[in-house]
C-alpha cells in the first residue's frame with residue numbers, strides 16, 4: 112500500500128498547564144493513498160466476508176473515510192460519535208470489535224470490554240489532545256489541585272482516564288459539568304481548552320483548564336467565516352465546540368458530531384456552513400440530500416497538514432488495513448490490565464449518566480454532593 116507521511120505540529124502545554132504557554136511538538140501521520148474503485152470493491156467484499164467468518168463487528172467514527180462509515184453501517188455495526196461508539200462496543204455480543212477511528216477510541220472499547228478482542232486498522236492513529244496531555248504531567252497537575260473534581264475528555268490515554276473522576280465526550284460534557292456544578296464541585300478540566308471554555312461560559316462552573324487543543328478545530332478562522340457568511344446570508348453555521356471561541360460565537364448551533372447532524376436535520380435552512388472535520392460531510396450530505404453543506408474556512412492557503420480540516424490520524428484508517436487486521440488478528444489494542452478497573456470508573460459514570468438522561472430519569476442524582484464522592 113502506498114503511503115504519504117505527514118508531519119504534524121501540535122501544542123504541548125508546559126509544566127504550568129494552567130498558564131497559557133505551550134511548546135510546539137512534532138508528530139506524524141501515515142496516510143494511505145486512495146485505492147482504485149475496483150480495488151475498493153474487492154476490499155469491501157473481503158471485509159464483509161471476514162466480519163461474518165470472525166464473528167466481528169465494525170465501529171467507525173464520523174471522521175473516517177466514507178467507505179469505512181458505510182461498511183460499518185452496512186454490516187450491522189455503527190458509525191457514530193465517540194460516546195455512542197463506546198456504548199455500542201460494550202453492548203454488542205460480537206467477540207471481536209474493529210474500531211476505525213483513533214487510539215483513544217480503541218482503548219475505551221478495550222477498557223469497557225477487556226474480554227473482547229479489539230482491533231484497529233492502525234494503532235498509531237493518535238490525537239493531538241491525547242499527545243498533548245502526558246499522564247505524568249497531568250497527574251502532577253491533579254496532585255497540585257486536590258480540591259477539584261477531575262473531568263477529562265474521552266480524547267485521552269487510558270492512564271489519564273485512570274486519574275480522572277468523570278469522563279465526558281463533546282455530546283455530554285455540558286450536562287455532566289452542569290450537574291457537577293449544581294452539586295458544588297470545582298472542576299479540573301482536560302485537555303481541550305476550547306471545549307472547556309465553551310462549557311465554562313455556558314455553565315458558569317469554576318473550571319481550571321489544561322491547555323490542549325485539537326489541531327483540526329483550532330484552525331477554523333472567524334474572519335474568513337464571517338466573509339463566507341456574507342456570501343451566503345441565509346446559511347446556518349454549525350460548529351464543533353473544540354473550535355476557538357470567536358468561531359463558536361458565530362454559530363447558530365454548537366454541538367458534538369452527533370449534535371451537528373441533528374441540527375442539520377432539524378434546522379429550517381437550505382445551506383449550512385460546517386466547522387468540524389470534513390469527514391462529517393459524508394453523513395451530512397447523505398442524510399440531507401436537498402441541503403448544501405459548505406466547509407468553514409481554515410488557514411487553508413498555507414496548505415499545512417493542520418489546515419485541511421481533516422484529521423491526519425483519522426485519515427490513517429484504510430480498507431486494506433481493516434481487511435488485514437481481520438485476516439491476521441494484527442493490531443490488537445492492549446491496555447495495561449492493572450489500570451483497567453480505575454480507568455473504567457469514569458467511563459461507567461459517564462455511560463450511566465447519559466443513559467439516565469436519555470431515558471428521561473434524574474441523571475443529576477448520579478452525581479454526589481461535593482465531599483461525598
Ligand code: 13P
Pocket residue numbers: 191192193194266280281282325353367368369
Ligand atoms: P465526538 O465526541 O463529537 O465524536 O468528537 C470526537 C473527536 O475526536 C472530535 O474531534
Ligand code: SF4
Pocket residue numbers: 213237238239240266325326327328353388422423424425
Ligand atoms: Fe483528535 Fe482533533 Fe483528530 Fe478529533 S479531530 S481525533 S480531537 S486531533
